[in-house]
Amino acid sequence: xxxxPEFLNKYNKTGPRYTSYxxxxxxxxxxxxxxxxxxxxxSNREQPESISIYVHIPFCPQLxxxxxxxxxxxxxxxxxxxxxxxxxxxxxxxxxHIDKSRKVSQIHWGGGTPNSINxxxxxxxxxxxxxxxxxxxxxxxxxxxxxxxLTMEDIDRLAVIGFNRVSMGIQxxxxxxxxxxxxxxxxxxxxQVMDRLRQNNFKGINLDLVYGLPLxxxxxxxxxxxxxxxxxxxRIVTFSYAHVPWVNSNQKKMDETRMAxxxxxxxxxxxxxxxxxxxxYEAIGMDHFAKPTDNLAIAKHSKKLHRNFQGYCTRExxxxxxxxxxxxxxxxxxxxxxxxxxxxxxxxxxxATGLAIERGYSLTKEETVIRxxxxxxxxNGYLNFDDIAQRVKCTADEVKAITAYDSTMxxxxxxxxxxxxxxxxxxVSSDGMFVVRNIAMLFDPNLTNSTSxxxxxx
Ligand SMILES: C[S@@+](CC[C@H](N)C(=O)[O-])C[C@H]1O[C@@H](n2cnc3c(N)ncnc32)[C@H](O)[C@@H]1O
Ligand code: SF4
Numbered sequence: 001x002x003x004x005p006e007f008l009n010k011y012n013k014t015g016p017r018y019t020s021y022x023x024x025x026x027x028x029x030x031x032x033x034x035x036x037x038x039x040x041x042x043s044n045r046e047q048p049e050s051i052s053i054y055v056h057i058p059f060c061p062q063l064x065x066x067x068x069x070x071x072x073x074x075x076x077x078x079x080x081x082x083x084x085x086x087x088x089x090x091x092x093x094x095x096x097h098i099d100k101s102r103k104v105s106q107i108h109w110g111g112g113t114p115n116s117i118n119x120x121x122x123x124x125x126x127x128x129x130x131x132x133x134x135x136x137x138x139x140x141x142x143x144x145x146x147x148x149x150l151t152m153e154d155i156d157r158l159a160v161i162g163f164n165r166v167s168m169g170i171q172x173x174x175x176x177x178x179x180x181x182x183x184x185x186x187x188x189x190x191x192q193v194m195d196r197l198r199q200n201n202f203k204g205i206n207l208d209l210v211y212g213l214p215l216x217x218x219x220x221x222x223x224x225x226x227x228x229x230x231x232x233x234x235r236i237v238t239f240s241y242a243h244v245p246w247v248n249s250n251q252k253k254m255d256e257t258r259m260a261x262x263x264x265x266x267x268x269x270x271x272x273x274x275x276x277x278x279x280x281y282e283a284i285g286m287d288h289f290a291k292p293t294d295n296l297a298i299a300k301h302s303k304k305l306h307r308n309f310q311g312y313c314t315r316e317x318x319x320x321x322x323x324x325x326x327x328x329x330x331x332x333x334x335x336x337x338x339x340x341x342x343x344x345x346x347x348x349x350x351x352a353t354g355l356a357i358e359r360g361y362s363l364t365k366e367e368t369v370i371r372x373x374x375x376x377x378x379x380n381g382y383l384n385f386d387d388i389a390q391r392v393k394c395t396a397d398e399v400k401a402i403t404a405y406d407s408t409m410x411x412x413x414x415x416x417x418x419x420x421x422x423x424x425x426x427x428v429s430s431d432g433m434f435v436v437r438n439i440a441m442l443f444d445p446n447l448t449n450s451t452s453x454x455x456x457x458x
Contacts, residue, residue: 003273003431005266011435016447018378018440019309020336021371022361024329027338031360033353039335039362040097040322046333047391048319050105050136051098054310055087055125056325057114058343061149064171064183065250066213068242070327071112072343083325083343084121086350088128090324093354095132098322104129105136105317108143108310115145115154123161130162140165140204140317142310147186152196159200166197167206167235172213172220173227180214181254194231204294207233211268212241214258221268225275234294237311238272238287240265284312285379286434305379312379326356334368336361368392369402370444377440381428404445413439 016023059080060071075083107129114122126141142165143158150168158166170190172178178185186193190207197205207228211221228236243259245251260268273283281289282297284305290296299305299314306318309329321331326346329338337360340346349356363371369392376383385396385405392399399405410426413419418432419439428436441447 003270003434005263005270007431008266008270008434011438013438015437015441016444018374018437019307020329020331021374021444022363022367022446024336024338027336027359027361029359031337031357031362033349033355033357035360035362036330036335036337036355036357037097039332039337039360040094042334043320043332044097044099044102046320048315048333049102050317050319051102051133052106052108052308052310052313052317052319052321053104053129054321054323054325054328054330055107055109055114056111056323056328056339057109057117058112058326059083059117060111060113060146061116062182062184063250064181065253066171066181066183066210066241067250068244068248069110069112070341075343080117080121082347084117084124086347087125087324089354090350090356091125091128091132094322094324098133100133102133102319103136104133105139105319106313107139107141110144110310113146113149114143115158116149119154119157119161122158126161136317138317140313142167142204144169146184147188147190147193148184150187150193152188152192155193155196155200155202159202164202165204165206166202167208168193169208170224170228171208171210172216173224174215174220177213177215177220180258182250190231194233204235204296205233206235206237207231208237208239209272210239210241211272212243212260212265214254214256216260216268218260218264218267218271222271222275225272229276229279229281235284235288235290235296236276236281237289238269238276240269240287283430283433285436288312300380303376303380303382307375307379334363336363365392366402367446369394369399370446373399373403373443374440377426377428377443378436381430381433381436383426385424402445403443405443409442410439 058070058072063073141163143163144167146169175185209224209228276289282292284290284296284300295314296312304315306313306315308321308331320333323330326339326343327341337357340356340358346356372388372392385399388399389396410419418429420427
């Protein structure tokens with residue numbers, strides 16, 4: 001592999017993460033609950049036809065100091081019950097406006113820690129969704145779990161409720177690192193947890209690791225990656241720790257002097273990549289890895305990989321996303337809408353009106369075209385203008401005009417061996433995927449010269 005820290009530094013400038021296009025920083029408070037219902041009605045006539053549902057459970061019994069998710073330390077049982085009632089009411093409200101001939105292909109529970117609340121609540125919400133919607137033949141029903149609260153019986157119960165995908169936060173296998181980030185250790189050895197998940201036929205089992213946490217070194221991170229591989233999950237993610245103590249004040253409680261600097265973090269990224277790819281895992285983007293038998297790797301080969309706020313998914317299962325719960329972001333074909341991030345404000349709004357939109361964004365036709373192009377480059381490292389044109393119902397020349405495409409802008413990447421143009425189609429090499437954000441930026445005509453509000457691209 002010729003990718004070195006020097007190479008990455010060359011391309012390491014500021015730019016959007018393209019988790020969504022336009023990015024969440026463009027969402028406006030002028031978009032309110034009153035705008036959301038017509039947007040849901042319009043989504044029935046848009047694509048994809050299938051429905052993805054996101055349910056956000058913000059509760060965690062103990063807050064890890066590194067965490068950047070929307071979480072709250074354990075609230076009273078009464079407050080959790082009240083929250084579940086709100087989520088049920090929100091589902092009922094939105095479901096009234098969704099065409100019932102459409103089918104649910106995907107449900108994702110995130111948080112927070114959805115497996116830390118009473119499992120009767122997981123069953124109750126799942127039953128409500130089942131009573132309101134039809135499902136595709138093989139829906140993916142996924143849950144993010146912390147192993148600190150996961151028992152063998154819990155895993156059996158998750159399967160009975162209908163879950164068939166699990167993502168587990170490992171972060172680090174070393175108890176000293178977990179202590180340094182105020183994280184509870186797993187309740188059961190992860191080997192046992194993995195066995196039980198497999199016995200229950202869970203697929204796409206994912207483990208999250210994080211690099212850049214206090215006490216971690218390049219060597220200790222390599223050990224983490226090897227331990228994760230030895231557990232043989234279907235997927236492994238290596239997240240770069242995002243240290244933004246001015247946004248997440250809990251992060252101030254960790255010892256900054258014991259965290260790896262940017263150079264060491266780049267070495268961790270590259271070492272993780274090398275160990276994973278030398279041990280049978282395929283890179284899905286630069287920090288996500290999957291076994292060749294996993295749906296994500298298969299989708300990548302057939303250029304059908306997709307991404308939403310919940311992470312990578314396949315075009316086959318991805319629907320328009322309807323999100324429920326505090327801070328959840330709905331991703332419809334031409335609308336983004338985010339719920340109130342404050343738990344109490346969310347519940348008050350739902351109890352009053354059944355909806356709790358804090359901000360949102362209505363995409364123009366041009367923006368939906370740019371989004372398709374950027375998603376395709378970011379996920380599949382590939383661009384066929386005819387395919388995109390078919391998807392967005394215009395011509396390939398219109399797609400090129402809207403994205404201000406000019407093949408000469410790719411020349412520096414072609415010279416570095418990161419991009420090839422074959423029969424007019426753009427192919428990003430596996431090395432090029434390390435700098436794919438830089439390549440995607442070329443197709444974003446709305447990007448202003450000032451990208452200082454964004455993070456570094458690598
Ligand atoms: C909602 S949490 C996972 C579920 C569960 N609560 C747990 O801790 O295992 C989603 C993932 O985001 C990642 N994450 C959280 N905060 C992060 C941060 N500041 N930087 C990078 N990754 C982070 C962690 O790897 C975590 O597993
Ligand atoms: S990492 Fe997981 S358990 Fe820890 S605070 Fe974040 S969401 Fe909660």
